[in-house]
Amino acid sequence: MSGPPLTIALPKGRVFEESVALLARAGLPLALPSSSRALRHQQGELALLELRNTDVPIYVDLGVADLGVVGKDILLESGREVYEPLDLGFARCRIALIRPRGAEGPVARVATKYPRFTRSYLEAKGMTAEVIYLSGNIELAAVTGLADAVVDIVQTGETLRANDLCEVEVIAPSSARLIVARASLKLKRQAIRPLIHRLAQLTAATAAAELGVLGYPMDPGRS
Amino acid sequence: MPIIPEGTRYVLPPEWERRESLRQSLQEHFATWGYQPIQTPALEFYDPLHPLAERAFKLIDRDGEVLALRSEYTTALGRLIRSDLSAGQLPLRLSYAGQLWLRDQISELGRMREFSQVGVELIGPSSPLADAELLEMAAGALERAGVRFQLELGHPGFVHAVLRSTGLPEAALADLHRAVDGKAQPELAALLDRWSVSGCKRADVLRLTDLYGGAEILPEARALCSTDEASSALDWLQETIGLLGPSDLLLDLGMSRRYGYYTGLTFRAHTPDLGLPLLGGGRYDAGIPGAGFAIGLERLLGALGEPPVSPGAEVLAADLASARWARSQGHRAELAHCPPAQLIDEARRRGARWLAQAGQLVPVRA
Numbered sequence: 182m183s184g185p186p187l188t189i190a191l192p193k194g195r196v197f198e199e200s201v202a203l204l205a206r207a208g209l210p211l212a213l214p215s216s217s218r219a220l221r222h223q224q225g226e227l228a229l230l231e232l233r234n235t236d237v238p239i240y241v242d243l244g245v246a247d248l249g250v251v252g253k254d255i256l257l258e259s260g261r262e263v264y265e266p267l268d269l270g271f272a273r274c275r276i277a278l279i280r281p282r283g284a285e286g287p288v289a290r291v292a293t294k295y296p297r298f299t300r301s302y303l304e305a306k307g308m309t310a311e312v313i314y315l316s317g318n319i320e321l322a323a324v325t326g327l328a329d330a331v332v333d334i335v336q337t338g339e340t341l342r343a344n345d346l347c348e349v350e351v352i353a354p355s356s357a358r359l360i361v362a363r364a365s366l367k368l369k370r371q372a373i374r375p376l377i378h379r380l381a382q383l384t385a386a387t388a389a390a391e392l393g394v395l396g397y398p399m400d401p402g403r404s
Numbered sequence: 405m406p407i408i409p410e411g412t413r414y415v416l417p418p419e420w421e422r423r424e425s426l427r428q429s430l431q432e433h434f435a436t437w438g439y440q441p442i443q444t445p446a447l448e449f450y451d452p453l454h455p456l457a458e459r460a461f462k463l464i465d466r467d468g469e470v471l472a473l474r475s476e477y478t479t480a481l482g483r484l485i486r487s488d489l490s491a492g493q494l495p496l497r498l499s500y501a502g503q504l505w506l507r508d509q510i511s512e513l514g515r516m517r518e519f520s521q522v523g524v525e526l527i528g529p530s531s532p533l534a535d536a537e538l539l540e541m542a543a544g545a546l547e548r549a550g551v552r553f554q555l556e557l558g559h560p561g562f563v564h565a566v567l568r569s570t571g572l573p574e575a576a577l578a579d580l581h582r583a584v585d586g587k588a589q590p591e592l593a594a595l596l597d598r599w600s601v602s603g604c605k606r607a608d609v610l611r612l613t614d615l616y617g618g619a620e621i622l623p624e625a626r627a628l629c630s631t632d633e634a635s636s637a638l639d640w641l642q643e644t645i646g647l648l649g650p651s652d653l654l655l656d657l658g659m660s661r662r663y664g665y666y667t668g669l670t671f672r673a674h675t676p677d678l679g680l681p682l683l684g685g686g687r688y689d690a691g692i693p694g695a696g697f698a699i700g701l702e703r704l705l706g707a708l709g710e711p712p713v714s715p716g717a718e719v720l721a722a723d724l725a726s727a728r729w730a731r732s733q734g735h736r737a738e739l740a741h742c743p744p745a746q747l748i749d750e751a752r753r754r755g756a757r758w759l760a761q762a763g764q765l766v767p768v769r770a
Binding site: 242243244245253262263264265266267268358361362363364365366367368370374381 | 512513514554556586587588589590591613614616617654656674675676678679680681
C-alpha cells in the first residue's frame with residue numbers, strides 16, 4: 182500500500198512491538214525496526230516515533246504525529262483533544278484505588294502518577310484528599326505510609342499481593358487505544374479511514390465486551 | 405521568576421510586521437464584503453454565564469467588582485449589539501481583530517495564553533445564504549493569506565437529533581456528545597450499554613463517529629435518522645453547500661463541539677501545515693440570530709512558516725536634511741549617528757544600499 186506519508190507515535194516497550202504487529206496485520210507496510218539508537222524509524226512513507234507513553238497524546242494532539250497508540254490510562258490523564266476511535270484490546274489493565282490490606286482509616290493523602298485523573302475521581306467521590314504526584318513504584322507510597330492510598334494501574338495484581346496491598350475500587354478499565362490527530366483524520370482520510378475499519382475488524386472480537394465507562398461502580402470503603 | 409508570564413511572548417521584527425500586514429489584509433478583505441471593524445474593551449465584567457467564564461483571567465476592580473480579560477469576541481459583540489448597536493439596522497456586519505486571554509491554556513504551539521484573533525459576525529439573517537456568505541468569505545480570507553487549507557462543515561443539531569432519537573433524557577446526552585465529538589467508539593459503546601440503548605438506535609449513534617468525508621456522506625446521514633430535527637439540519641447543510649457551488653468542502657457530521665452554544669451549522673479550517681484548526685465558527689441563534697468565525701492569527705502565521713528576512717535600512721542619511729530629502733523621495737531613510745568619515749562603513753554595517761548626502765543618493769558597494 183502506498184499512501185500519503187504517515188507519522189505514527191508509539192510508546193516504547195511492549196506496546197511498540199504489539200502496535201507494529203497489529204498495524205502490519207491491518208495492511209501497513211511496517212516491520213519491527215532492528216534495535217538501534219534511532220528514535221525515528223522511517224519505513225517508506227511511514228515514520229515511527231518511539232516515545233515515552235505520556236508523550237504520545239501530545240505528539241498526536243499537536244498534529245506532529247498523524248496517529249498513535251497509547252493506553253486509555255494515559256489518555257484519561259492527558260486530557261488531550263484527540264480522536265479515540267478504537268480500543269485495540271491489548272495492554273489491558275485497570276486503574277484502581279489501592280490501600281494496604283485491612284486499612285480502614287480516612288484517606289487524607291493519595292499518591293499517584295495520574296494526578297489530574299485522581300483529582301477528578303476524588304472530586305466525583307466527594308473526597309478532599311491531597312494528591313501527591315510520584316513518577317514510579319507508586320505502591321511503595323502506600324506500603325511506607327507516605328500516602329493512605331494510591332491510584333495506579335493493576336495488571337495481574339501480583340505486585341499488590343507481594344506487598345500486602347489490595348484494590349479497594351476499580352476506577353476505570355484501560356487498554357491500548359488508537360488515537361488520531363484531528364486534522365489528519367480529515368486531510369489524510371483516504372489512508373486513515375480504511376485503516377481504522379481494518380483495525381476495527383481485527384479487534385472486533387476482543388473489544389466492547391468487558392469495557393466499562395468512566396464510572397465509579399463500587400464504594401471505595403471510605404470511613 | 406521567568407521574564408514574561410507563561411503563555412505570552414514578545415513579537416519581534418520581522419514577525420510583527422508580517423502579522424500586522426496579515427491582520428490588515430484580512431480586515432480589508434472583510435471590508436470588501438461590507439464588514440466594519442470595531443473594538444471592544446479588553447476588560448470586561450466577569451459573568452459566570454460567559455461561555456469561557458472559568459477559563460478567563462480575573463481581576464478585582466477598585467470597588468471589589470470582579471473583572472475578566474476578554475476571552476472571546478462573540479460574547480463581547482453580543483453585548484455591544486444589545487446595547488449601543490441595539491437600534492442598528494439589520495443585518496449588522498462587524499469585523500474585529502485583537503488579543504484574547506485564557507488562563508488555563510497549556511502554553512504550547514498554537515495555544516498561547518495570550519493570542520490574537522481576526523474575525524467577523526453577521527447579525528440578523530439566519531439562513532443557509534447567510535452561512536454561505538460567511539463560508540465564502542472565510543475561504544477568501546485564507547486564500548488571500550496564502551495558506552493551504554480545507555474547510556470542514558458540521559451541524560451539532562444533527563448529532564443532537566440522532567442522540568435525542570434514543571429517547572434518553574437531555575442530561576445523559578452531554579456525555580454522548582463528548583464521545584461522538586471525540587469519535588470515541590469504545591466510550592460511546594460503553595455509554596450506550598450503560599443506558600441500555602440497543603438495536604438500530606444504538607447502531608445509528610455509533611455510525612456518527614464514522615460520518616466524515618466529502619459531500620458523499622450526506623445520503624448516508626439521511627439514511628441514519630429521519631426525525632424532522634435531523635432532516636432540517638441536513639437540509640440546511642445541503643442548501644448551504646449548494647449555494648457555494650462545486651468545492652472541496654469536507655463534512656463531519658459527528659462534529660458537536662460546544663453543541664450547547666452553537667445552534668446551527670459550524671465550521672473550521674484544517675491545514676496540512678499545522679495540527680490545529682486555523683479558523684472556527686458557526687451559528688448561534690440565541691435571541692438575535694448571529695453567526696461568525698474567527699481566524700487564529702498565531703496559527704495562521706505558524707502555518708505560513710518562517711517570515712521573510714526583514715530588509716535592512718534602504719538609505720543611510722548623512723544628516724537631518726538628507727534624511728528629510730530622501731524620505732520626500734519615497735525612500736526608507738535611517739539617520740546616521742556616526743562621524744562623517746565612517747559613513748560608508750556605517751552604511752555597510754546597517755545593510756543600506758544607498759547613502760543620502762547633500763541632496764543625492766550615492767550607491768554603497770558591499
